[in-house]
Amino acid sequence: MAKTPKEPLNALLHLTGVSRTYGERQVLHPVSLKLAAGQCVALLGHNGSGKSTLLRIAAGRERPTSGTVRFDGIPMDENDPRIRSRVAVVGDTVACYPDLSVREHLLLVAVAHGVADAHAWIEHVLADRGLAERADALPSALSSGQMQALLLACAMVRPRDLLLLDEPEQRLDPDARRQLAGLLKAELADGVAVLLVTHHTDLALEVADRVLVLEDGKVLAKGSPQSVLSGSLRGVGR
Numbered sequence: 001m002a003k004t005p006k007e008p009l010n011a012l013l014h015l016t017g018v019s020r021t022y023g024e025r026q027v028l029h030p031v032s033l034k035l036a037a038g039q040c041v042a043l044l045g046h047n048g049s050g051k052s053t054l055l056r057i058a059a060g061r062e063r064p065t066s067g068t069v070r071f072d073g074i075p076m077d078e079n080d081p082r083i084r085s086r087v088a089v090v091g092d093t094v095a096c097y098p099d100l101s102v103r104e105h106l107l108l109v110a111v112a113h114g115v116a117d118a119h120a121w122i123e124h125v126l127a128d129r130g131l132a133e134r135a136d137a138l139p140s141a142l143s144s145g146q147m148q149a150l151l152l153a154c155a156m157v158r159p160r161d162l163l164l165l166d167e168p169e170q171r172l173d174p175d176a177r178r179q180l181a182g183l184l185k186a187e188l189a190d191g192v193a194v195l196l197v198t199h200h201t202d203l204a205l206e207v208a209d210r211v212l213v214l215e216d217g218k219v220l221a222k223g224s225p226q227s228v229l230s231g232s233l234r235g236v237g238r
Protein backbone atom coordinates (compact mmCIF):
# COMPACT_ATOMS: atom_id res chain seq x y z
CA MET A 1 0.00 0.00 0.00
CA ALA A 2 1.31 3.49 -0.86
CA LYS A 3 2.55 5.43 2.15
CA THR A 4 0.60 8.59 2.91
CA PRO A 5 3.09 11.45 2.56
CA LYS A 6 3.37 13.67 5.59
CA GLU A 7 3.31 17.44 5.36
CA PRO A 8 6.84 18.80 5.89
CA LEU A 9 7.87 20.28 9.23
CA ASN A 10 10.18 22.86 7.65
CA ALA A 11 7.93 24.43 5.05
CA LEU A 12 9.32 26.97 2.61
CA LEU A 13 5.78 27.86 1.57
CA HIS A 14 3.08 27.74 4.22
CA LEU A 15 -0.56 28.50 3.44
CA THR A 16 -2.87 28.58 6.44
CA GLY A 17 -6.62 28.58 5.92
CA VAL A 18 -6.55 30.71 2.77
CA SER A 19 -9.90 31.42 1.13
CA ARG A 20 -11.13 33.77 -1.60
CA THR A 21 -14.48 35.37 -2.21
CA TYR A 22 -15.34 37.46 -5.27
CA GLY A 23 -18.36 39.61 -4.50
CA GLU A 24 -20.88 37.22 -2.95
CA ARG A 25 -19.25 34.14 -4.39
CA GLN A 26 -16.77 32.04 -2.44
CA VAL A 27 -14.53 30.45 -5.07
CA LEU A 28 -12.00 29.07 -2.59
CA HIS A 29 -12.87 27.61 0.80
CA PRO A 30 -10.15 27.54 3.48
CA VAL A 31 -7.14 25.54 2.30
CA SER A 32 -3.92 24.87 4.19
CA LEU A 33 -0.75 23.63 2.57
CA LYS A 34 2.91 23.19 3.40
CA LEU A 35 5.64 22.81 0.81
CA ALA A 36 9.28 22.15 1.63
CA ALA A 37 12.44 22.58 -0.43
CA GLY A 38 12.78 19.83 -3.04
CA GLN A 39 9.10 18.90 -2.90
CA CYS A 40 6.31 19.25 -5.43
CA VAL A 41 2.61 19.61 -4.71
CA ALA A 42 0.31 19.34 -7.72
CA LEU A 43 -3.07 21.09 -7.72
CA LEU A 44 -5.66 19.27 -9.80
CA GLY A 45 -9.34 19.78 -10.47
CA HIS A 46 -11.89 20.60 -13.12
CA ASN A 47 -12.10 24.00 -14.83
CA GLY A 48 -13.16 26.69 -12.40
CA SER A 49 -12.37 24.63 -9.28
CA GLY A 50 -10.06 27.33 -7.85
CA LYS A 51 -6.55 26.09 -8.76
CA SER A 52 -5.29 29.31 -10.36
CA THR A 53 -6.85 31.38 -7.59
CA LEU A 54 -4.94 29.33 -5.02
CA LEU A 55 -1.71 29.63 -7.01
CA ARG A 56 -2.09 33.42 -7.38
CA ILE A 57 -2.64 33.67 -3.62
CA ALA A 58 0.41 31.46 -2.99
CA ALA A 59 2.42 33.78 -5.27
CA GLY A 60 1.28 36.88 -3.40
CA ARG A 61 -0.38 38.17 -6.56
CA GLU A 62 -3.78 38.11 -4.99
CA ARG A 63 -4.75 38.66 -1.36
CA PRO A 64 -6.74 35.91 0.30
CA THR A 65 -10.08 36.89 1.82
CA SER A 66 -8.96 35.01 4.92
CA GLY A 67 -5.87 33.12 5.98
CA THR A 68 -2.15 33.72 5.62
CA VAL A 69 0.68 32.87 3.23
CA ARG A 70 4.28 32.77 4.40
CA PHE A 71 7.41 32.18 2.37
CA ASP A 72 10.37 31.11 4.47
CA GLY A 73 8.64 32.68 7.44
CA ILE A 74 8.03 36.04 5.70
CA PRO A 75 4.46 37.18 4.93
CA MET A 76 4.06 36.60 1.18
CA ASP A 77 4.16 39.83 -0.81
CA GLU A 78 5.20 39.84 -4.46
CA ASN A 79 6.62 43.34 -4.01
CA ASP A 80 9.04 42.29 -1.25
CA PRO A 81 12.53 42.09 -2.83
CA ARG A 82 13.44 39.22 -0.47
CA ILE A 83 10.61 37.26 -2.04
CA ARG A 84 10.93 38.44 -5.64
CA SER A 85 14.56 37.32 -5.70
CA ARG A 86 13.65 33.74 -4.73
CA VAL A 87 10.20 33.04 -6.17
CA ALA A 88 9.66 32.39 -9.89
CA VAL A 89 6.13 32.32 -11.28
CA VAL A 90 4.85 31.10 -14.64
CA GLY A 91 1.23 32.23 -14.53
CA ASP A 92 -1.70 31.67 -16.83
CA THR A 93 -1.29 34.91 -18.74
CA VAL A 94 1.25 35.74 -21.42
CA ALA A 95 3.13 38.97 -20.76
CA CYS A 96 6.04 40.00 -22.93
CA TYR A 97 7.61 42.93 -24.77
CA PRO A 98 6.61 42.96 -28.45
CA ASP A 99 9.91 44.59 -29.46
CA LEU A 100 12.31 42.30 -27.59
CA SER A 101 13.55 39.02 -29.05
CA VAL A 102 13.46 35.72 -27.20
CA ARG A 103 17.12 36.08 -26.20
CA GLU A 104 16.59 39.71 -25.12
CA HIS A 105 13.71 38.67 -22.84
CA LEU A 106 15.97 36.17 -21.13
CA LEU A 107 18.77 38.72 -20.84
CA LEU A 108 16.41 41.23 -19.28
CA VAL A 109 15.26 38.76 -16.63
CA ALA A 110 18.77 37.45 -15.92
CA VAL A 111 20.31 40.93 -15.59
CA ALA A 112 17.43 42.16 -13.40
CA HIS A 113 18.15 39.27 -11.05
CA GLY A 114 21.91 39.81 -11.08
CA VAL A 115 22.75 36.46 -12.68
CA ALA A 116 26.51 36.02 -13.10
CA ASP A 117 27.68 35.00 -16.58
CA ALA A 118 24.19 35.65 -17.91
CA HIS A 119 25.06 35.26 -21.61
CA ALA A 120 26.45 31.74 -21.28
CA TRP A 121 23.59 30.68 -19.02
CA ILE A 122 21.02 32.06 -21.46
CA GLU A 123 22.49 30.06 -24.36
CA HIS A 124 22.24 26.95 -22.19
CA VAL A 125 18.59 27.62 -21.31
CA LEU A 126 17.72 28.46 -24.94
CA ALA A 127 19.09 25.09 -26.06
CA ASP A 128 17.46 23.27 -23.15
CA ARG A 129 14.01 24.72 -23.91
CA GLY A 130 14.32 24.05 -27.67
CA LEU A 131 14.47 27.76 -28.45
CA ALA A 132 18.02 28.08 -29.84
CA GLU A 133 16.79 28.48 -33.43
CA ARG A 134 14.17 31.06 -32.42
CA ALA A 135 16.48 33.09 -30.16
CA ASP A 136 16.33 36.17 -32.42
CA ALA A 137 12.59 35.96 -33.11
CA LEU A 138 10.14 38.53 -31.75
CA PRO A 139 7.18 37.24 -29.68
CA SER A 140 4.77 37.86 -32.58
CA ALA A 141 6.69 35.33 -34.68
CA LEU A 142 6.54 32.52 -32.10
CA SER A 143 4.15 29.59 -32.18
CA SER A 144 2.00 29.16 -29.06
CA GLY A 145 4.18 26.27 -27.87
CA GLN A 146 7.33 28.33 -28.41
CA MET A 147 5.75 31.18 -26.43
CA GLN A 148 5.09 28.76 -23.58
CA ALA A 149 8.71 27.58 -23.81
CA LEU A 150 9.82 31.24 -23.55
CA LEU A 151 7.73 31.76 -20.40
CA LEU A 152 9.32 28.68 -18.83
CA ALA A 153 12.78 29.79 -19.99
CA CYS A 154 12.26 33.17 -18.26
CA ALA A 155 11.79 31.27 -14.98
CA MET A 156 14.84 29.10 -15.67
CA VAL A 157 17.32 31.95 -16.23
CA ARG A 158 16.75 33.50 -12.82
CA PRO A 159 17.54 32.33 -9.27
CA ARG A 160 14.69 30.53 -7.51
CA ASP A 161 13.92 28.53 -4.40
CA LEU A 162 10.20 28.31 -5.13
CA LEU A 163 8.66 27.73 -8.54
CA LEU A 164 4.93 28.36 -9.02
CA LEU A 165 3.58 27.03 -12.30
CA ASP A 166 0.09 27.37 -13.73
CA GLU A 167 -0.49 24.67 -16.34
CA PRO A 168 3.07 24.82 -17.72
CA GLU A 169 2.21 21.90 -20.01
CA GLN A 170 -0.35 23.89 -21.97
CA ARG A 171 0.36 24.25 -25.68
CA LEU A 172 3.40 21.94 -25.44
CA ASP A 173 3.66 18.95 -27.78
CA PRO A 174 4.19 15.46 -26.29
CA ASP A 175 8.00 15.64 -26.63
CA ALA A 176 8.14 19.04 -24.95
CA ARG A 177 5.80 17.76 -22.22
CA ARG A 178 8.12 14.84 -21.51
CA GLN A 179 11.03 17.28 -21.31
CA LEU A 180 8.99 19.39 -18.90
CA ALA A 181 8.72 16.41 -16.52
CA GLY A 182 12.51 16.02 -16.70
CA LEU A 183 12.98 19.73 -16.08
CA LEU A 184 10.75 19.66 -12.99
CA LYS A 185 12.55 16.61 -11.60
CA ALA A 186 15.87 18.43 -12.04
CA GLU A 187 14.44 21.45 -10.21
CA LEU A 188 13.34 19.24 -7.31
CA ALA A 189 16.74 17.52 -7.22
CA ASP A 190 18.30 21.00 -6.94
CA GLY A 191 16.15 21.66 -3.86
CA VAL A 192 13.59 23.95 -5.52
CA ALA A 193 10.05 23.69 -4.12
CA VAL A 194 7.42 23.42 -6.87
CA LEU A 195 3.71 24.20 -6.71
CA LEU A 196 2.19 22.94 -9.94
CA VAL A 197 -1.30 23.54 -11.32
CA THR A 198 -1.92 20.93 -13.97
CA HIS A 199 -4.62 19.09 -15.88
CA HIS A 200 -2.23 16.25 -16.65
CA THR A 201 -2.47 13.46 -14.13
CA ASP A 202 0.51 11.72 -15.76
CA LEU A 203 2.68 14.77 -15.05
CA ALA A 204 1.44 14.86 -11.44
CA LEU A 205 2.11 11.14 -11.05
CA GLU A 206 5.61 11.58 -12.41
CA VAL A 207 6.79 14.63 -10.47
CA ALA A 208 4.56 15.36 -7.47
CA ASP A 209 5.14 14.21 -3.90
CA ARG A 210 1.57 15.13 -3.00
CA VAL A 211 -1.53 16.13 -4.92
CA LEU A 212 -4.45 18.24 -3.83
CA VAL A 213 -7.69 17.96 -5.80
CA LEU A 214 -10.06 20.90 -5.72
CA GLU A 215 -13.76 20.84 -6.57
CA ASP A 216 -15.88 23.99 -6.41
CA GLY A 217 -13.16 25.61 -4.31
CA LYS A 218 -13.05 22.82 -1.73
CA VAL A 219 -10.42 20.16 -1.15
CA LEU A 220 -11.91 16.97 -2.54
CA ALA A 221 -8.86 14.79 -1.90
CA LYS A 222 -5.20 15.06 -0.95
CA GLY A 223 -2.34 12.64 -0.51
CA SER A 224 0.21 10.80 -2.59
CA PRO A 225 -0.40 10.94 -6.35
CA GLN A 226 -0.69 7.15 -6.46
CA SER A 227 -3.33 6.95 -3.73
CA VAL A 228 -5.39 9.93 -4.92
CA LEU A 229 -5.22 9.27 -8.66
CA SER A 230 -5.55 5.50 -8.73
CA GLY A 231 -9.33 5.46 -8.50
CA SER A 232 -12.26 7.51 -9.73
CA LEU A 233 -10.34 10.80 -9.37
CA ARG A 234 -8.17 9.95 -12.36
CA GLY A 235 -10.90 11.73 -14.32
CA VAL A 236 -9.91 15.13 -12.88
CA GLY A 237 -7.17 15.35 -15.46
CA ARG A 238 -6.16 14.22 -18.89
Ligand SMILES: Nc1ncnc2c1ncn2[C@@H]1O[C@H](COP(=O)(O)OP(=O)(O)OP(=O)(O)O)[C@@H](O)[C@H]1O
Nearest residue numbers: 022027045046047048049050051052053054092197
Ligand atom coordinates in the same frame (compact mmCIF):
# COMPACT_ATOMS: atom_id res chain seq x y z
N1 LIG B 1 -11.27 38.07 -10.78
C1 LIG B 1 -12.31 37.25 -10.65
N2 LIG B 1 -13.55 37.74 -10.41
C2 LIG B 1 -14.61 36.93 -10.24
N3 LIG B 1 -14.54 35.58 -10.34
C3 LIG B 1 -13.35 35.04 -10.59
C4 LIG B 1 -12.16 35.84 -10.76
N4 LIG B 1 -11.12 35.00 -11.00
C5 LIG B 1 -11.62 33.76 -10.98
N5 LIG B 1 -12.95 33.77 -10.74
C6 LIG B 1 -13.83 32.60 -10.62
O1 LIG B 1 -13.28 31.77 -9.62
C7 LIG B 1 -13.49 30.40 -9.95
C8 LIG B 1 -12.16 29.69 -9.87
O2 LIG B 1 -11.35 30.16 -10.96
P1 LIG B 1 -9.88 29.61 -11.18
O3 LIG B 1 -9.31 30.36 -12.34
O4 LIG B 1 -9.15 29.63 -9.90
O5 LIG B 1 -10.17 28.09 -11.59
P2 LIG B 1 -9.19 26.99 -12.17
O6 LIG B 1 -9.40 25.76 -11.35
O7 LIG B 1 -7.81 27.51 -12.25
O8 LIG B 1 -9.79 26.77 -13.62
P3 LIG B 1 -9.11 26.33 -15.04
O9 LIG B 1 -8.78 24.88 -14.92
O10 LIG B 1 -10.23 26.58 -16.01
O11 LIG B 1 -7.94 27.22 -15.27
C9 LIG B 1 -14.13 30.38 -11.32
O12 LIG B 1 -15.51 30.15 -11.18
C10 LIG B 1 -13.86 31.75 -11.88
O13 LIG B 1 -14.88 32.15 -12.75
